[in-house]
Amino acid sequence: MANLKLSRRLLSLAVLASLQSCDAPDAPPVQSTLPVDSVSSVPIVRIGDFEGTANYSFGDIFSTLLLDSLGIVVVDWEPRSLVLYDFDGVYQRTIGRPGEGPGEFRSIFGMDVREPDTLRVIDMGSRRANTFSWNGELIGETSISVEEGHPDHLIGFLRDGGFVMGWANFGSEDGDIVSDVMSYGVFNADGSYRRRIVDVPGLRRIGQSEPINAYAIPGEHPLSSYASAVLVQDSLFYTDGFDEVTVYDLSGVAQRRFGLPPNPMPPIVARDEVARARDASGRETDFSGVPAMPATPSVSRMLYDGAGHLWLKRFDPAEDSPWVVRRHQLTGGEWLVVDLGGDVLRRVQMPIGFNPRHIRPGFAAGIYRDAYDVESVAVHSVPRIQ
Secondary structure, X not given: OHHHOOOHHHHHHHHHHHXXXXXXXXXXXXXXXXXXXXXXXXXXXXXXXXXXXXXXXXXXXXXXXXXXXXXEEEEEOXXXXXXXXXXXXXXXXXXXXXXXXXXXXXXXXXXXXXXOOEEEEEEOOOOXXXXXXXXXXXXXXXXXXXXXXXXXXXXXXXXXOOEEXXXXXXXXXXXXEEEEEEEEEEEOOOOOXXXXXXXXXXXXXXXXXXXXXXXXXXXXXXXXXXXXXXXXOOEEEEEOOOOEEEEEOOOOOEEEEEEOOOOOOOHHHHHHHHHHHHHHOOOOOOOOXXXXXXXXXXXXXXXXXXXXXXEEEEOOHHHHXXXXXOOOOXXXXXXXXXXXXXXXXXXXXXXXXXXXXXXXXXXXXXXXXXXXXXXXXXXXXXXOOO
């Protein structure tokens, strides 16, 4: 619990770095002449049986991924398993179950796929990385050594078999708006901890000068974005959603950065959108004591398609505000496709209610959640970017 309370200096530096937009590179404008594609509301594959049919209903979907040559993987938090389907949505097999034995999971903090047929799963509850074949065979198990922090989500695997994980450091700090600090660290292929890469700003919170206790966590600011990071080969692409994307090498040195197109919605209008969204769901909204944000976040999510393009979801306060969003929501909306140098290539409108979790050239796999919180998995056809 000790690492939940950050030093004042670290938090102050993080907020200062994030809010000094004058230091950010010029942001590329989103040209009105850019191609705009609306993804069809009808998916090419839909998996999910609302009647609870075995192998086609889910407990709590953590994520879904495309294994390019074989099919679709659904990571189901309940009951902690991987469920495999072919590209027609036909059930193939289930890998894993709750437990601490070989091939079992205490928790699933992320997974990755490696062609042609390998699934790699991080289980920080058991502190190990498991490797499975598509056929369900456990072909490797590696212990993970945690020497600092509390890594809780996988960013991705490196070409040498190592992997990068992230974790948030919470704390209280004087000031109107304070920031979590996101830490990213790299592990070797044998599970040993290599080093911390970088500490960067994360979610913005409403400051409080008098913490309730040593571990009090201030509430989220309604106009904050969550930090996002992806691996592209051996480079870490990071954004806090406001001004820029920064590219770090594994030693934590910033190699380059590029600006994000600013959100044209003024913060006062964005705040009203949050209130309307909450009112629509029957929740009251009180902004008293909430400090003004100097700008509305630009983006709320970043994904990498494996082919040289970042997909960035434009921040929509009615969908993406921490005061509105439920876990894994961030649905629909406009996405910007940018190259690795930051040039905006295309605008893509995702279907309402669709939460993309994995994008590959021509396809996006993600999650739908109905009004009764029943989840299903879908694959949509998306534009191929040249």
